Amino acid sequence: MDAKLEQDIRAEFEPQIRACAHPQELVVHLLRAIQREHGWVPDEGVELAARLLGLQPIQVEEVATFYDKIYRRPVGRRVIHVCDSICCWSRGEQEIRAHLEARLGIRLGETTPDGVFTLLPTCCLGACGRAPAMQVGFRLYGELTPDRVDRILDEERRAAGQGDPP
């Protein structure tokens, strides 16, 4: 994490923190801002958030490790969260996951060599009615089939190549 990022985050959040009766509320916002700028949240990011909010690093880390969409390790430019909870499982999640792994050449928890995709499991995206589902970056995709997955991957890879935000 460079000094510029720290300055930007500080400038963005200091007014909010001053206006907030319980700055602890802003933990997730801060972590997401760091992640937006840096791609993931390094240890220094946790410590920066703690410093800004007047907390201990462990208190920030507790929140950071609770949410599976805060990344505490480097990830690709697009993180795929494929749902493995019961509705998706009952509607072919295993097939979709196997297809994703085969197409990307990686297993759960890994990142493609070109740095575009990271594949992670997640427990429920709130899209049970459209199972099986996955989320890529901030976009939710339901009623997945292997063909649809291929189209989504192509589209996301293209967007990532253009530098579009996830």
Add this chain to the structure above:
Amino acid sequence: MPTLTIDEREVSVPAGASVLEAAEALGITVPHFCYHKALGAVGACRLCAVEIQAGPQHGLRMACLVEARDGMVVSTTAPAATGMRRAVIEYLMLNHPHDCPVCDEGGECQLQDMTVAGGHGVRRYRGKKRTFPNQELGPFVEQEMNRCIQCYRCVRTYRDYAGGHDFGVLGVRQRVAYGRFRPGRLESPYSGNLVDVCPTGVFTDKTVRFRARVWDMQCAPSVCPHCSLGCATWPWARYRELLRVSGREGPRTNGFFLCDRGRFGSGHANHPDRPRTPRLDGRELGWPEALEALRERLTKLTWAHGPGAVGLLTSGRASLESARALGLLGQALGGAPVVCEPHPRRDRAVRALVAELGQLGRDQEDVRQSDCLLLAGLDPEGEAPMLALAARQAVRRGARAAVWDPRPDRLPFPARRIARLPEALLEALARPDGRAPDGLEAAERESYAETRAALQAAERPVLLGGADLLGPRGVRLLLAAARALSRPGRACGLSLALPGPDSFGGALLCPDGPDADELLAGIEAGRVRALVCLEADPLSEHPDPARVAAALGRLELLVVLDHLPTASAARAHAVLPTTAAAEMDGAFVNHAGRLQGFARVYSAGLPIRVTGQGAHPPREFRPDTPGELPQPGWAVLAALAGEPVELGELRAELARSEPRLAGLAGLVAGGPGVQLALEPSARERPDTPAEPGVAEGELALLSVEALFGSEPLSARAAPVAGVASEDALALCPADAARLGLGEGEPARLRSALGEAVLPVRLAPGLAPGFALVQRRFGGPLEGFAPGGGPIACRIEKGGAR
């Protein structure tokens, strides 16, 4: 008091008790993990299922979460309850490694017990177990995260109960783990409690890793000797080596927990240089010869020069019975008086407390239950670590806390602070009109007035203090303030940290003796020709070590009874080895006037680890045990007086001669002890003169105790030696800037305690005008005996370290 039926037996319990506690009252243990008496219930482990068959709730419930109600009918053995428990224990065991044979918890593991109790024997799960990397947590606590069953006891203890801030719970679902943000030593002074509260082997005592199984060790109820609070402990020994200490339930004192000094400081009993054989003029002797020779010399000196020719010095480390036996030796020698503490100001402070305390003494439990606390001149982390934990519990329940102290605030709870010496404030508090002292700033005046009003309005106020900073005058002012804040039917209590575990008892036995300065004057004048030191080390504990060294050099006979290799023992003509607290039966009177007994855990002897040098012990036949000669201090002294006694006889004599100690007769080790029936002394209260102030241009030096390394017992314990803080001179940033000193730069400190060159540490919390050092054995600050209060010092830049 609701009355309910559990397993067809009726029981009445206090309102608010849970079904689990009600069952416990009947002797029925409902299996559980997350519930802990001191931590309460959270319902995290789901193990304590019972069936409620009649009452406001019905069906399967968590016994720890359901309040016991009148007319409830509960079954702990219904098939639904036992089935649920069996299922839960099977889930909890899914990921648990089968490493019991190499786990230090094995044999004292609640998970083992509960697995058996829950009826789970055969593993059905065939999947992969989740695993974690472990964290390095410093020299005291070993982590093995895979064994975790997510009961949250550790984080509830470390953070909620003890106020630690570097330990937490990470992850979610199956990945829940407990630890620090980065690997490193757990910073809390109460970190060792993780070992006690963890129901399985995630947190174990690193200092005794792979050393012994619980059934291989000897153990007995004991009382912690590392400060004056008298916390309840279980010391554990194996093969004549004191291995570890764990917390024992002390409802009036520590509750369940211990500080890290008390837990990890026990290694002094295994110190390789500890005196183990009587020694006279450089020769090792057996007991009969040594005692005979010494008795003859002491008697001759008394005959030739009168009873005043022998000085007797004890300290707060000696047990009550040993202190009494020293008094009896004095009587046998024709009336030689006893000096209670090697530090005269500490001595006078303790005697002032004992003379006037009456029924105002308050134990840790009273502090926990208090609704308003004032900490005046107390640094609990150094003087009485568990007192801070007790005060924290009061604050967690809503008590107000105020601190009057110039030292940086290291308390595990928020408090209103006036960063000044407490004397003038206490004097004002003790006055009927309570008007704030002159010289306060507006905010301080307001804070003072608020604290005074809160203390007056409170139902259970307690004043806490430390004898080391307050000194005799401060102690009397604290007592006067407590009396001024008391009214009929509602007393304001007092809890004063004293130097040693039996400082109170020692002063109770000799309220009027001379102090160490009078003793030294006697030696210097040639009146005192022999000195007997009972577990006292004047060379390290008196504020003027050079004067002590010169005086000891004049003595014809210096006899030291001790189990520590002290500086004074090294200079003695005769060293008589005594037993450590874990090696004897005895009693201490704690800081609040509670008499508590402790039992012998093991017999003193050279550890087999030493005699066998790491291998099998030597295969030689001998009728004795190597290193078995140390005897309890009282037994040595009684023999020296020519009147050997049994402990029971000595106690009976003590109970007869000192009615306040009548409780000794029925004292049981491991019991709650006896609160002494103390009456405030009827004598006129002496007007203690104010201590000399500090001149312009000088700083007031405070030499205080640190958590580790200052207190004579734990300072000689191997596990603690590595964690004592660096020697440093703390200054507030403004003073440091004025002196041209920056963080880490060397400064030369000159004071009546001695000279030292130390690195400067900037301490923003320290009041301006003060300099702070922590005494540490084995470093340049060894001679800076704590207990002297603020003294003048000069600080200048530089000097080679």
